Amino acid sequence: MRHPNILEFIGAEKHIDSSPTSYWLITVYHNRGSLCDYLKAYTVTWPELCKIAESMARGLMHLHEEIPATKGEQLKPAIAHRDFKSKNVLLKQDLTACIADFGLALIFQPGKPCGDTHGQVGTRRYMAPEVLEGAINFTRDAFLRIDVYACGLVLWELVSRCSAHGGPVPEYTLPFESELGPHPNLDEMQDNVVMKKLRPRINNQWRTHPGLSAMCDTMEECWDHDAEARLSSSCVMERVSQHTRYQTTQLLIESNTDPADNV
Numbered sequence: 001m002r003h004p005n006i007l008e009f010i011g012a013e014k015h016i017d018s019s020p021t022s023y024w025l026i027t028v029y030h031n032r033g034s035l036c037d038y039l040k041a042y043t044v045t046w047p048e049l050c051k052i053a054e055s056m057a058r059g060l061m062h063l064h065e066e067i068p069a070t071k072g073e074q075l076k077p078a079i080a081h082r083d084f085k086s087k088n089v090l091l092k093q094d095l096t097a098c099i100a101d102f103g104l105a106l107i108f109q110p111g112k113p114c115g116d117t118h119g120q121v122g123t124r125r126y127m128a129p130e131v132l133e134g135a136i137n138f139t140r141d142a143f144l145r146i147d148v149y150a151c152g153l154v155l156w157e158l159v160s161r162c163s164a165h166g167g168p169v170p171e172y173t174l175p176f177e178s179e180l181g182p183h184p185n186l187d188e189m190q191d192n193v194v195m196k197k198l199r200p201r202i203n204n205q206w207r208t209h210p211g212l213s214a215m216c217d218t219m220e221e222c223w224d225h226d227a228e229a230r231l232s233s234s235c236v237m238e239r240v241s242q243h244t245r246y247q248t249t250q251l252l253i254e255s256n257t258d259p260a261d262n263v
Contacts, residue, residue: 001076005059007090007100027100032093035154036086039161040172046164046211048095050244053158053215056089056097057237060151063099064144064233066110078108080143083122084150086157086174108140124186125176126150129194130227132186137227145227151236152222155215156200165209175200197225214243 002008008028015022032038035052044052060081067076081088082104090100104121106114120131128149130136136146153175163169179198180188192198199220206212218239221231231239 003059003062005055005096005098006062007098030090030092030098032091032095034087035089035091035097035157036174038091039086039157043161043163043169044158046162046209049158049162049164049215050211050240051095052091052097053155054237054240054244056099056154057151057233057240059097059099060084060147061233061237064147066108075110077110078140078144080106080108080140081147082106082143083126084147084154085123085126086154087123089154106143108143114138114140114143122146122150124189125174125180125184126153127189127193128223128227129197129225132190133194142227144233145230148222148230148233148236149227151233152219152230153200155219155222156202159206159212159215159219160200160203162206162212164212165205167205167208199223211243215240218243 007030010026010028012026013024015024035056063079063081065076066078067073069075079102081099081102083101084099088099088101089097091097108114120127120134120136122131126149128146130142131146136142156175157172161169161172174182176184176189176192176198178201180192184192202216202220206216218231218236221229222236224230
């Protein structure tokens with residue numbers, strides 16, 4: 001599981017002096033904290049958004065990927081996070097992301113069934129329609145698509161705090177907070193996300209910036225109501241990488257243009 005965009009695990013401790021016995025996980029510390037907390041305090045530029053989004057998508061792709069065993073490495077099975085959200089994405093000092101908190105993760109061993117698992121888990125506002133509805137197809141791909149839905153919401157959070165379009169940037173809000181308030185219950189989420197197919201609002205200003213507009217298209221394909229129509233995590237990573245490369249190229253072209261050429 002070692003990957004630069006997955007939180008590095010160091011060890012574990014068992015504490016028997018507490019009641020009940022507690023188990024502590026020891027991981028690498030990242031002083032910038034979670035993406036959620038960072039976006040509450042700061043806006044992001046387009047290059048910063050790209051760095052965070054691409055590294056986050058790369059981490060999710062690695063998590064979802066099944067990597068066959070080699071001579072020096074064991075098989076790395078596909079893993080579904082099942083509680084993907086901005087609170088569980090940490091930022092390193094250079095603003096690259098790493099995914100954390102695997103308490104609900106589900107490991108898919110080749111040739112073995114998912115096992116006895118409860119489908120309706122995770123954080124309510126990030127639950128995909130099929131999770132809210134209790135209509136999950138208990139297969140590996142179905143669980144991976146649930147993560148991608150949540151990834152789309154996190155991309156929305158990033159775009160909502162980006163200053164690239166040149167207009168005012170609103171205060172940070174969680175997905176659906178503007179529509180349903182800070183603590184929506186399960187019935188409210190079911191009614192709005194499943195029945196009314198509500199999604200967070202995409203601001204018209206975001207569409208004035210080519211990169212942000214492309215990112216909006218990507219997030220919409222992540223949170224598609226039809227789970228099978230959603231992008232894979234590898235496609236999300238490739239899309240975000242393309243947005244980054246395109247905008248970088250455009251900036252280089254613009255910075256190298258001689259004003260006299262336009263006379």
